Every structure is written in structure tokens, then in C-alpha cells.
Amino acid sequence: MEKEITIYDIAKLLNLSPATVSRALNDHPAINSNTKSVIAAKAKEMGYRSNTFASNLRRQRTDTIGVIVPRLNSHFMSTVLAGMEKVVNKSSYNLIISQSLESVKKEIANAKTMFNSRVDGLLVSVAYDTDNTDHFDAFVKRGIPLLFFDRVLEHKQGTSIIIDNTKAGYEAVSHLIEQGCRRILYITGNLKRNVYADRLKGYRLALLEHGLPYLDELVMVTDLSQEAGIEAARLIQRMDKKPDGLFIANDLCAVSCMSALRKNGFSIPDDIAVVGFNNDPVSVVIEPNLTTIDYPGEKMGEIAAQSLINHLNGSLDIQNTNTIILHSELLIRQSSVKKGAN
Amino acid sequence: MEKEITIYDIAKLLNLSPATVSRALNDHPAINSNTKSVIAAKAKEMGYRSNTFASNLRRQRTDTIGVIVPRLNSHFMSTVLAGMEKVVNKSSYNLIISQSLESVKKEIANAKTMFNSRVDGLLVSVAYDTDNTDHFDAFVKRGIPLLFFDRVLEHKQGTSIIIDNTKAGYEAVSHLIEQGCRRILYITGNLKRNVYADRLKGYRLALLEHGLPYLDELVMVTDLSQEAGIEAARLIQRMDKKPDGLFIANDLCAVSCMSALRKNGFSIPDDIAVVGFNNDPVSVVIEPNLTTIDYPGEKMGEIAAQSLINHLNGSLDIQNTNTIILHSELLIRQSSVKKGAN
DNA sequence: TTTACTATTGCAATCGATTGCATGAATTTT
DNA sequence: AAAATTCATGCAATCGATTGCAATAGTAAA
Known part of the structure; x- marks a missing residue:
């Protein structure tokens, strides 16, 4: 030794x-x-x-950025992380990654750990049931920059990096309507989360614009897991007036719902057209391929990390740049294109 | 402030x-x-x-464990990480996670970073093309315990945590043979990696035992990506003597291959039966559901982390416990069950 | 009462790198 | 040649927690 x-x-x-x-x-x-x-x-x-410790102790900084995400195992998230790593390495910062597993409790614990390891900045995408920002107050108080991405919280100063979920939802649903759908079911995650709430706004907007009624019974709140997809299929089966279109806020859930529906004898897209969200690789595995919203994960990671680093270097004030909106896009595939339409 | x-x-x-x-x-x-x-x-x-730095500086340890994995975005990997986190938190250690993105170059860089941040121990699953262990020598020299899991390297002291890939491969292929398959194509990743090489051994063993010939042309080395699955389907299409069974070392690849095959008019399992590996959620999305090997990810993570921690606490000497083998299991689903068989 | 312990607490050095403020030498300016 | 600069390096304090070795007070044993 x-x-x-x-x-x-x-x-x-x-x-x-x-x-x-x-x-x-x-x-x-x-x-x-x-x-x-x-x-x-x-x-x-x-x-x-x-010796990093001696150095950090003396310099009062760590050159380390913390990241808290709901889950690591989604295509989207790991793309985001790859983007962050790229940027962060270039500026010789380090990344500490932790997952909240969609629970506030764990998120709070993670935040505490990050705080104690004295990260220079924090990048967060919040959990399913995060209600308030108390557990991030310590950072704000100590002047540690905080940046939310994708799943952001409302009453926050600091920058957020998001896509225009309202617009994305609007486009998805408009597309379904153009394909002839008249009863569109929106399967969503917790409406506390901006991403799901905004997509709902887009959904309503599209209905409104096309003169279709908004019905509470056509919004189904779930945890967007694969099981939720199967359960949703079961519920659809039982509905008196079946939907002819589905907008599902997550591809993985969409895909398992589709496959359950097909087992129950539904034909997709003819009986029910489906649009997902995220452009997960699984969307081109399922038959028919899933129409979905493509979401610039890597770029989101890069921009989030870069903004934070710029702020740390003093070349950008995060407080002033409030929201950065990235471009998303509807990818039309077979799952939503009805033969008769157009 | x-x-x-x-x-x-x-x-x-x-x-x-x-x-x-x-x-x-x-x-x-x-x-x-x-x-x-x-x-x-x-x-x-x-x-x-x-102040962790002051403490670490004085105590000459960090209570931090490094993890280097090929990719974060697989169901398997994130399950492993969840298992590690669970154990590690309980013992008040921390985890630093980084991904090599399947490149040795990045793996070397990651190892260096880990070394400089003075992790107390390192958990590694190596990249696709990692050849030697030079970049881990520094750890060995300084007496920092090193533990490989899943994708392990040969000439290493120190513990490895794996499943019995030979047995798993053997079972998968035996199952296909029992279903009546006589020409089984093995689609694998880089044979440098124990996981793929051992499955090949199992493949050969099963053929041997059932009196079937081993043919080089029935082993296809790919990167196991989704694209590789599609490309494999194309190659199968062009083969004179088509295989009647497929053993694919990764579910995601298997699934995209299946769906490409079906587009080309193959019927699964009747024309070609398919067995995958990993029990990824996608395996129950595809139609027909994919027969696969279930792999105890969370437990693997727990055991890996726990062994390392025990070693650090002096209650277990990693050098002496050389290999821990976990149990895996063949899950039979429709993709491999031929109607005529049995 | 003296001695021997035990239970608590404090002193001061240490971990290794950084940095404001000299210091001394070399070079340029007047 | 004296004064003013510039260049290169060193001194010593500092960051905050830890820990071996006292030191002190209080209690028990002799």
C-alpha cells in the first residue's frame, strides 16, 4: 500500500x-x-x-453539482443525464446523482444529503407528490443556486427548463381530433406536476378550439406505470361510451395500455387512436408504432447544466433568466392515423 | 445569505x-x-x-462508494442501483454514480475521477470494450477495495457478483430445443464480456447435450442495440437456411428484432421462437410476450454494496470470498412456446 | 485521610491545500 | 547610480473536525 x-x-x-x-x-x-x-x-x-478535501475545505466550494431526479431508468432521464455530464465534465465540475423514486420523503433525504455534501448547485426534477419547496429552502438561504428542469415547481424564483407542455398537449389532441376522434381520454399523472397539468390545458384548449365538450370523466389520473396502463385498459373496457382516442402522458404506460386493449379486442388506431409522450424507444417496438411527442432530453440536460455553471461563474444570473422553453415535436406514427381520415 | x-x-x-x-x-x-x-x-x-471536508480530511476517509456502470437507462441497471442505494444509505455511506456509456475511454476517465474523489470503495460493471484492468490498478495499489458485478473481468482478485450465465444460457437454449427448434441463432454482445461469453457456453452445452451441431454461422455478434435487432432481422431474412429459434442476450434488442421479423412476415413463435434476457418491462409489452431470463437486479445491487461495506468495516475480507453467484430464472411466455410442441 | 479510579472535559497538534502579504532579486526608468 | 517596477517565491495563517494525551473533579477503596 x-x-x-x-x-x-x-x-x-x-x-x-x-x-x-x-x-x-x-x-x-x-x-x-x-x-x-x-x-x-x-x-x-x-x-x-x-487532496480534494483539503482544497474544498480551504476554498469553500466543491466543484460539484447535485442532481435529483424521480427515476433513473427512463430513456428520457438517462438522456438528460448524459447531456448534463457532457457539459459538466467540460467545465471540470462533478455530478452527484440521486433518485427520489417518486417519493417526497426520499427527495427530502436526498436534498439533505446534497446540502451536507455542499454541492455548489442543484438540478432538480421533482417527485410525483412533492408539494412544497421547504426542503430546498436551505439552499436558497445559503445562496446555493437551484434549477428545476422538466418537472418544475410553481412558486420558485430561479430558473426552470421545460418544454411547452401545453402546446405539446394541444398538438397531440388536435392531431387526434383531426383523425376523427370525438371522445378523447387523457390518461395523466398527478396533476400537481406542471408537466401533466399543462398537457391537460393543451388538451382542453384543443377540444375547445374544435368545438368539442370537455368532460371530467375523460381525464384519468394514474401513476403512469405499466400496471396503470393495463388497469386503464380494463376501465375503458367497462365504459359505456368508449373513447375513440387516447392521449397518454407517458409512452411506457401508453404501450402497455395499447397492448392490453388489443388483447381485449380493440383495434388500434381504428377503434381507438393513441398518442403517447416522450418518444421512448419502446414506442417503435409496439405494433402499431406509437405516435408520440419527441422531447429534447439531451439538450435539456445540457442547457440546465450550462445555465447553472454560467451562474456559478458569474457570467449569467439565474435569477433573471426565469424560464427556458425547449422545442418539442409531435411524431406521427401508425397508432393514431385512422384510415378514413383526411 | x-x-x-x-x-x-x-x-x-x-x-x-x-x-x-x-x-x-x-x-x-x-x-x-x-x-x-x-x-x-x-x-x-x-x-x-x-463540514464533510474537514472531517474527511482529518479522518482520511470519505464514506463514499463509487459506482461505474455502462449505462443508466436500463431497467436492470436502475434496479441494481436502487438495491445499492438502499444498503448504502442504511450504513450512512454515499454513492457516486457514473456511466461509461460502453466506452473504455470514458470508463478510464470515470475511474480517475473516482480515484481523485477518494472513494472508499468501487463497484464496477465494465464497458463493452474494456480489455484490461490497468485503470483500476491505482485502487488496488492504494488498497481501495474493488468489486465487479454482472460484467466482470477475468484476472482479478477481489470479489465478483454474477449470475450463472452459462446455466441461464443453457436453460434458454434447452427450452428452445424442447420446443422443437433445431437451428437456433444466438445474437450476442461482445464476447469479451463474461456475460455474453458464458451464455454462449451454455448455448453450446445445450446443443451438445441434445445432439445438435454447433455452427459458427449461428452466432451473431452485435452491440445489442435496438438497431442491431432490426439489422439482425434483415440478415435472417437473407439467410438461406433460416433459423427456427432465436436466443438474444438482451430484451430490448430481442423485442425490436421480433417486431422487425413480424413486419417481414415471420410468425412468432411458430416460424421462429424467441428467448430474450433480462426480463425488461418491455418483454411483456411486445406481442407475443417475450420469454426471457429473470435476473435479480436489486439483490445483486444489495449484495454488492453490502459485501463492500462489510469489507470496509473489517467484518468480511473481500479477497477471500471470490465469487458470489445469484439465482436466475427462465420465464416462459408466448414468444417461445410452439403450438405443436410437448 | 490518603491513594486509586473513573468520568468528563480541554489542549493542541494534525489533516493538505490555498492565499494575502511580504521579501528579495532582476530589470527598467529617470 | 539611484529609484521605481516587475518577477518569482516564501511565510504563516486559515479552512473545520478529529483525537492522543493530559488535567480536573468527583467517588470509591484502603
Whole structure:
């Protein structure tokens, strides 16, 4: 087991002071470039690695950004994370990732951990049932920048990065209506979450614009899991007046619902047309392929991370830039295109 | 912006020494329990949070465990991570997660980062093209315990946590043979990886045992992506002697291959029976539902983390426990059950 | 009453890197 | 040649928590 090398070891060997070694290793302009290269060479030779703790302790910062997401195992989320990592690495920051598993309780615990590990900034997409922002207050108080993405909270200063869910919902539902649907069921997640509430707004808007009535019974709140999709199919089966269109706020759920419906003898898109959300890879696995909303995950990650870093570097004030809206797009596939339409 | 509270602030206010405060907060037995509660109360009141860096610097450990995985966005991986988190939280360790995106280059970078952040231990599932373990040598040299799971490397001391891929492959292929398949195509990932190589062994074993010939042309090496599944379907289409069974080492790939095959007019399972691997949720979305190998992800995560922690606590020597094998299981669904068989 | 413990608490050094403020040498300006 | 700059480096304090080694008070044993 080898001994850990410090700047003192290097300094002693080169007859220099630790201060000089430290400055050299940080490429400080006051240090002679010859000295720098000598020190760099020696450091490498001795297998020196900087002690982050000493450094962090002294500098009062960690170069670390925390990320709290509901779940890791969605195509969307891991794309977002990839985008964040890309940006963050370039600026030599680090990422600490944790998942709330859709529970506020765990989210609170995660926030506390992040706080205690003194992240320089925090990127959050909130859980299913997060109600208030109390657990983030500590960050605000200490001036640690906080940025929400995708699933954002209402009464927050600080920046949010989102897509225009209202518009996306509007487009999805308009498309269904254009395909001849007249009774469109919206299967959604918790309406506390902006993403689902806004899509509902879009849904209502589309109905309104096309002169269709809005009916409470055609909005079904679920947890958008695969089981929820199956359960939804069961409920549809039992409905007196069956829907002829489905707008489901998550592809995975949509897909399991579709497959359950087909087992029950429904034909898609002819009996029921379906539009999902997220453009998950599974959407092109299912037959018929699922019409869905494509969602720029990687870019969202990049922009979120970049905004935070810019703020940390002082080149952008997050407080002033309030909301960044990214572009999303309806991808029309077979699941929603009725033969007779157009 | 509030000032950060330290043990010195608490000490001063209570007319005690910082040493006492530190001991009290760490529940040291030498401290009077009244004193302890007074200090605890004051700390809470003042909003004290321990400075991890100072602590880590002094104690020369971080209570942090690093995890490097190929990708986050698989059902399997996020289940593993959930298992790890569970265990790790219970022992008040933290997790740093990073993904190699299947590239050695990134894996090397990740390892370096982990090393520099001085993780107390490292859990790794290697990338597609990782050849050697040089980038982990630094850990071994410094005595930092290293544990591989699922995708493990050969010439390593230290523990590995795996399933018996040979047995799983054997069972999958035996099942296909029992269903009447005689030409079984194995679609695999890089054979450098134990998981894929071992499944191949099982494949060969099953053929051998049932008196079927092993043919090189019936092993197709791909990257197991969705595109690879489609490409595989195209190749099958072009084969003179078509296979009547498919064993595909990954559900997502299997599923896209199936759906491409069906588009080309193949009937599943009658023309071609299919078995996948991982029991990904998508396996019950596809029609017909995919027969697959169920893989205890959460448990794998738990055991991996627990073994590492036990080692760190000195209650288990990782060097001696060399390989832990978990139980896996063949889940038979419609994609592989031929009507005529049995 | 003296000695021996035990229970609590404090002192002060330590972990390794950073940085404001000198210091001394070399170079330029007047 | 003296004064003013510039360049390169060192000194020493600092970040906050931990811990070996006292020190003190209180209690029990002799």
C-alpha cells in the first residue's frame, strides 16, 4: 500500500515552498514557467493526486453539482443525464446523482444529503407528490443556486427548463381530433406536476378550439406505470361510451395500455387512436408504432447544466433568466392515423 | 445569505471546547449524556451542519462508494442501483454514480475521477470494450477495495457478483430445443464480456447435450442495440437456411428484432421462437410476450454494496470470498412456446 | 485521610491545500 | 547610480473536525 503524496513532499524534494508547488499545479501566472514544468514533472513522477478535501475545505466550494431526479431508468432521464455530464465534465465540475423514486420523503433525504455534501448547485426534477419547496429552502438561504428542469415547481424564483407542455398537449389532441376522434381520454399523472397539468390545458384548449365538450370523466389520473396502463385498459373496457382516442402522458404506460386493449379486442388506431409522450424507444417496438411527442432530453440536460455553471461563474444570473422553453415535436406514427381520415 | 455554523460557534456559546462538541455530536462514550443533549439541541437550533471536508480530511476517509456502470437507462441497471442505494444509505455511506456509456475511454476517465474523489470503495460493471484492468490498478495499489458485478473481468482478485450465465444460457437454449427448434441463432454482445461469453457456453452445452451441431454461422455478434435487432432481422431474412429459434442476450434488442421479423412476415413463435434476457418491462409489452431470463437486479445491487461495506468495516475480507453467484430464472411466455410442441 | 479510579472535559497538534502579504532579486526608468 | 517596477517565491495563517494525551473533579477503596 503506497503512501499518499502531498505538495509538501514535492516541495521538499525540489527545495521549494508548498505555496509555490500549489500555485504551480494550479497554473498560477506568478510562477515561472520553468518552475511549473519541473513541478509538474515531479508531481507526475511521484504519483501525486490533489487532496480534494483539503482544497474544498480551504476554498469553500466543491466543484460539484447535485442532481435529483424521480427515476433513473427512463430513456428520457438517462438522456438528460448524459447531456448534463457532457457539459459538466467540460467545465471540470462533478455530478452527484440521486433518485427520489417518486417519493417526497426520499427527495427530502436526498436534498439533505446534497446540502451536507455542499454541492455548489442543484438540478432538480421533482417527485410525483412533492408539494412544497421547504426542503430546498436551505439552499436558497445559503445562496446555493437551484434549477428545476422538466418537472418544475410553481412558486420558485430561479430558473426552470421545460418544454411547452401545453402546446405539446394541444398538438397531440388536435392531431387526434383531426383523425376523427370525438371522445378523447387523457390518461395523466398527478396533476400537481406542471408537466401533466399543462398537457391537460393543451388538451382542453384543443377540444375547445374544435368545438368539442370537455368532460371530467375523460381525464384519468394514474401513476403512469405499466400496471396503470393495463388497469386503464380494463376501465375503458367497462365504459359505456368508449373513447375513440387516447392521449397518454407517458409512452411506457401508453404501450402497455395499447397492448392490453388489443388483447381485449380493440383495434388500434381504428377503434381507438393513441398518442403517447416522450418518444421512448419502446414506442417503435409496439405494433402499431406509437405516435408520440419527441422531447429534447439531451439538450435539456445540457442547457440546465450550462445555465447553472454560467451562474456559478458569474457570467449569467439565474435569477433573471426565469424560464427556458425547449422545442418539442409531435411524431406521427401508425397508432393514431385512422384510415378514413383526411 | 446565512453564515455557516461550526463546532467552534457551538462551543463558544455553551462555554465548552470544540473537542467536546465534536465528541458529543459523534456520540462518543466519554461525553456526559446531559452535555450531549444540550449540544445536540443547540446544534439543531443553530442550523449546524458538519463540514464533510474537514472531517474527511482529518479522518482520511470519505464514506463514499463509487459506482461505474455502462449505462443508466436500463431497467436492470436502475434496479441494481436502487438495491445499492438502499444498503448504502442504511450504513450512512454515499454513492457516486457514473456511466461509461460502453466506452473504455470514458470508463478510464470515470475511474480517475473516482480515484481523485477518494472513494472508499468501487463497484464496477465494465464497458463493452474494456480489455484490461490497468485503470483500476491505482485502487488496488492504494488498497481501495474493488468489486465487479454482472460484467466482470477475468484476472482479478477481489470479489465478483454474477449470475450463472452459462446455466441461464443453457436453460434458454434447452427450452428452445424442447420446443422443437433445431437451428437456433444466438445474437450476442461482445464476447469479451463474461456475460455474453458464458451464455454462449451454455448455448453450446445445450446443443451438445441434445445432439445438435454447433455452427459458427449461428452466432451473431452485435452491440445489442435496438438497431442491431432490426439489422439482425434483415440478415435472417437473407439467410438461406433460416433459423427456427432465436436466443438474444438482451430484451430490448430481442423485442425490436421480433417486431422487425413480424413486419417481414415471420410468425412468432411458430416460424421462429424467441428467448430474450433480462426480463425488461418491455418483454411483456411486445406481442407475443417475450420469454426471457429473470435476473435479480436489486439483490445483486444489495449484495454488492453490502459485501463492500462489510469489507470496509473489517467484518468480511473481500479477497477471500471470490465469487458470489445469484439465482436466475427462465420465464416462459408466448414468444417461445410452439403450438405443436410437448 | 490518603491513594486509586473513573468520568468528563480541554489542549493542541494534525489533516493538505490555498492565499494575502511580504521579501528579495532582476530589470527598467529617470 | 539611484529609484521605481516587475518577477518569482516564501511565510504563516486559515479552512473545520478529529483525537492522543493530559488535567480536573468527583467517588470509591484502603
